Amino acid sequence: MVRTGMTAALMMALAACSGGESAPAATAGQAAAGAPQAEFRTELNSQELMAHVIDYNAFEIWHRQGWIYSADGVEELFPTDDEGWFAAENAAATLAELSNTLLLPGRVPPDADDAADWISYAHELNRTSLVAMQRAEAQDKEAFFDAGGDIYVVCRSCHEQFVIGDIE
Ligand code: HEC
Known part of the structure; x- marks a missing residue:
């Protein structure tokens, strides 16, 4: 959804770009026709993927939500303008797509039972991230916060099953 002038400018730039090139359209057509x-x-490796990609992007969500209570009052971490909420929405969309990287060949455990659990955690990461995306778009603080918590539960669940030792 277009929320800011900056985004609209970017969309126009992208539209201009794809309009001038016929090659990308041909490539997409070939893929749809069943290219190899x-x-x-x-x-x-799995550690690099987690630390530099999944964890990095999860924090792009989490540091945009919550409340800090102190003697001076309550500080809100939520975005305060459309641009900030758009960034939160982007981060959640990114994490949703990143869940697919956990399913690439070589990343799913070989054992069938482990694989089934691993896949369901990845799918749950996708689902909860898409919920967070919708709630960021709605700029609903409480609901966005809850969605961030649901994402964290998925991280913890997979780690409890597949990671030996503590992570944080
Ligand atoms: C499908 C399973 C799965 C999910 C879902 C998952 N992780 Fe992981 N995570 C792992 C595994 C396996 C490791 C251990 C990787 C290794 O050391 O080889 C790991 C390790 C990590 C590490 C430690 C990396 C390091 O430098 O040692 C961090 C941080 C991490 N995960 C963050 C997250 C966050 C944040 C989420 C949720 C947004 C998440 N993970 C979701 C499986 C998962």
């Missing part, structure tokens, strides 16, 4: 499966590049 692309080769995935998964050089990042």
